[in-house]
Amino acid sequence: MSTALLTDLVIFVLSLWVGFEVISKVPATLHTPLMSAANSIHGIVLVGAMLIAVTANNAIGYVIAFVAAAFAAMNVVGGYVVTGRMLKMFRRRPAPAENGKPS
Amino acid sequence: MSAFHTIIDLVYVAAASCFILGLHLMNNPATARRGNQVSTAGMVAAVAATLALIVHSGAISVTGWIVMAAGALVGGSAGLYSARTVQMTAMPQLVSVFNAVGGGAAALVGIHDYMTLADAGRGVPGSITVTTLLDVIIGAVTFSGSIIAAGKLQGLITSAPVTFPGARVVNLMLAAIALGACGYLITTPSLPGLAIVLVAALAFGISMVMPIGGADMPVVISLLNAFTGTAVAMAGFVIGNWALIIAGALVGASGGILTKLMADAMNRSIGNIIVGGFGTGDSAAAVLPGAGAGVRAIEADDAAIQLAYASKVIIVPGYGLAAAQAQHAVAELADLLESRGVEVSYAIHPVAGRMPGHMNVLLAEANVPYPQLKEMDEINPEFSRTDVALVIGANDVTNPAARRPGTAISGMPILDVDQAKSIIVIKRSMGHGYAGIDNELYANPKTSMYFADAKKGLAGLTSAVKTLVG
Numbered sequence: 295m296s297t298a299l300l301t302d303l304v305i306f307v308l309s310l311w312v313g314f315e316v317i318s319k320v321p322a323t324l325h326t327p328l329m330s331a332a333n334s335i336h337g338i339v340l341v342g343a344m345l346i347a348v349t350a351n352n353a354i355g356y357v358i359a360f361v362a363a364a365f366a367a368m369n370v371v372g373g374y375v376v377t378g379r380m381l382k383m384f385r386r387r388p389a390p391a392e393n394g395k396p397s
Numbered sequence: 398m399s400a401f402h403t404i405i406d407l408v409y410v411a412a413a414s415c416f417i418l419g420l421h422l423m424n425n426p427a428t429a430r431r432g433n434q435v436s437t438a439g440m441v442a443a444v445a446a447t448l449a450l451i452v453h454s455g456a457i458s459v460t461g462w463i464v465m466a467a468g469a470l471v472g473g474s475a476g477l478y479s480a481r482t483v484q485m486t487a488m489p490q491l492v493s494v495f496n497a498v499g500g501g502a503a504a505l506v507g508i509h510d511y512m513t514l515a516d517a518g519r520g521v522p523g524s525i526t527v528t529t530l531l532d533v534i535i536g537a538v539t540f541s542g543s544i545i546a547a548g549k550l551q552g553l554i555t556s557a558p559v560t561f562p563g564a565r566v567v568n569l570m571l572a573a574i575a576l577g578a579c580g581y582l583i584t585t586p587s588l589p590g591l592a593i594v595l596v597a598a599l600a601f602g603i604s605m606v607m608p609i610g611g612a613d614m615p616v617v618i619s620l621l622n623a624f625t626g627t628a629v630a631m632a633g634f635v636i637g638n639w640a641l642i643i644a645g646a647l648v649g650a651s652g653g654i655l656t657k658l659m660a661d662a663m664n665r666s667i668g669n670i671i672v673g674g675f676g677t678g679d680s681a682a683a684v685l686p687g688a689g690a691g692v693r694a695i696e697a698d699d700a701a702i703q704l705a706y707a708s709k710v711i712i713v714p715g716y717g718l719a720a721a722q723a724q725h726a727v728a729e730l731a732d733l734l735e736s737r738g739v740e741v742s743y744a745i746h747p748v749a750g751r752m753p754g755h756m757n758v759l760l761a762e763a764n765v766p767y768p769q770l771k772e773m774d775e776i777n778p779e780f781s782r783t784d785v786a787l788v789i790g791a792n793d794v795t796n797p798a799a800r801r802p803g804t805a806i807s808g809m810p811i812l813d814v815d816q817a818k819s820i821i822v823i824k825r826s827m828g829h830g831y832a833g834i835d836n837e838l839y840a841n842p843k844t845s846m847y848f849a850d851a852k853k854g855l856a857g858l859t860s861a862v863k864t865l866v867g
Contacts, residue, residue: 299524302634302642309630309643312417313650319424322747322772325655325754326488328423329622331433332651333495335416336629338440338644340469341447342506342636347465348457349513356464358512362505363468364475365498370444372476373495374437376483381433383761384426386768 327380334373340366401453408446409640415439416644420651426767443640472498485762486719489618489752490550496618496625497543503628503645504536504595510635511591521586525635530579532631533591534598539624541602546617549606550751556611564608571601611751612831615659618752623652655753662747662773664799664809692827695845697854700821701861703845704730707784709740711776713812715749717790717824719759721851727789728763730859737866742769744776744786744812746794777813786817788838790851792830798837805832820844823854 320328343362350359415435422432451457457465476495483491507529514521521529548554575597582590609617630645660667704710712727731741743765749756757770771779780786788795795814798804814820820843827846830836838844847854 296524298637299634302637302639305639306630306634306642306646309413309646310650313420313647314654316417316420316424317647317651317654320420321424321426322658322745322754323757323767323770324423324426324429325658326492326750326752326758327429327433327754328420328651329619329655329753330488330492330495331419331423331436332622332626332648333492333499334440335419335436335644336499336503336626336648338412338416338443338641339499339502339506339629339632341443341638342632342641343468343502344444344447344451344465345636345638346506346509347461348451348454350461350464350509351458355509355512356460358505358509359461360464360468362502362509363465364472365502365505367469367472368476368479369472369495369499369502370440370476371473372480372491374433374440375477375480376488376491377433378430379480380485380488380758380761381426381430383758383764384429384767385761385764386427387766 324384327377327384330373330377330380334370334377337366337370337373340370342366402450405446405450406639408442409638412439412443412446413640413643415442416647420647485759486722487551488755488758489614489750490547492752493543493547493550493618493621496621497540497547499625500536500539500543500621500628502536503625503632504533504540506632507532507536507635508591508595511586512588515586515588523583526583526586528631528634529591530582530594532628532635533595534575534579535624535631536628537595537598538602538605539621539628541599542606542617542624543602543621545603545606546609546614546621549609549611550614554607556614558610559607564604568601568604571597571604575601610831612748613663614751615748615753615755616656616663616665619652619655619659621652623649623656626650626652658747659753662810664806691840691842693842693845695821695847697847697849697857697861698865700845700847701858701865703785703819703821704734704739704787704858705737705862705865707734707739709779709783710734710785710787711742711744711780711783711814711817713744713746713786713788713791713795713814714756714760715746715789715791715794716751716756717792718851719750719756719790721790723789723852723855724759724763724765726852726855726859728760728765730855730862731765731769733859733862742771742776742779744773744780744814745770746773746791746812747810749791749794773810773812780813780816783817784819786814786820788814788820788822788824789855790823792824792836793832793834795838796830796832796834796836797841798834805834814838815841815843818843821847823847823849823851823858825850 343366346359419432419436626648633641
């Protein structure tokens, strides 16, 4: 096994553990926004899709680059926007009480 | 490594830290929005660094730029439009679609990298082959499986389990074909071989999700979410990018935890779900003697009296509430009761809704303050101090039969609704829940049944309470 692969593997495994630790503290109330936030985070594959466009040099390559970029961009943009939209709805007390005196 | 590349790599590390911090801030509804912003900032930094890297390398063609920009524009607009317009009830479908495109993109990254290496004719290193194959298989299964799941949730494909004789044989054959092709590819790089793996994985995704019934959707979505994360991490292995590996692992962990929570909430082991197929059901139901008899029906006025003069009310919403679009109606009733000094809270079972936490989002949309939304473990001890438990569109998760062995839902964690001093159930008919068994709660002498559609029934209750108290 090469050093590079071993390093990647270590990073992967440690990240999994960090993920388990951090995410097990998220309350059930927020599980839907959590999932959509996770969705937008795996939109990082956009970085990979952008790098395809550099090495693509024929029609098939360009088609793959286009579809991958479109998929990943949809993932990133949609994920963050919809997560923000959901989290905005979570209020400590009903909306009218917020912009007035403390209830 | 040049100074420039070091800086780019450091930006990726910063981006990964932002993702972790963002997820950490989601441990509280008060900080969750900031978490999402931190995570977004990390993503913007990672994309900007990648752009800088591409410009710096100078290797990209004009066509490459156009293709990249056009793809990002088309995809970004589609994502923005769907995220802005989606109904909260349709959130599970949207998340499924995002899972699909994420997995699809990850698979495409792997495929393209493999094509480039194979074209160069210098052979493909074994470690790259293995990670590429994992990337393509997991990504493709996620892609087709999530599309089917979204179709089922949207009602485009029947939500009933679709099975045919020999389905398991077909699955085994697909797995065998994929594994065989993988074995060949490890020794000999071959694009047709990769195509066979891709097609088999896509077909497997379809045949995996088609037999799944509607009730098991929360597990399926969580599992596919975990798959997407893993596929992205594998894509990171293939192209040697740590940001992808870390982000993918985080999502894999998140999806894994949610899958486990959902499976536990339905008392089914993950192993059982993966091996045994989903939602095909233990519907060999134990029919209770005398069920249906001894049920007490009441009208809105009687229910209103109980609610208006209670001091503590717990509302138990189920998917029926969302299906009837009654979340605003229930919030209105709760507001009215609160204005009379009644203490109102909501008991949310983990699988209430079509994805983890779905019911909380629906109620938040209806302006229910989040401190009133209680998780199962938190609310269960409170039922015994509750005057009225109002059950709306929830069935199996309130059935005391789960506490006894020998029923279809035995061992499933339930809400202890039967501990309340009195129980009102709003329901259209005496129909069964997904488990297909009678709900013993309905025959409880403390229970009264208010037969109505959730939305109309709640509106009726609200106006009855108003009339009653002037």
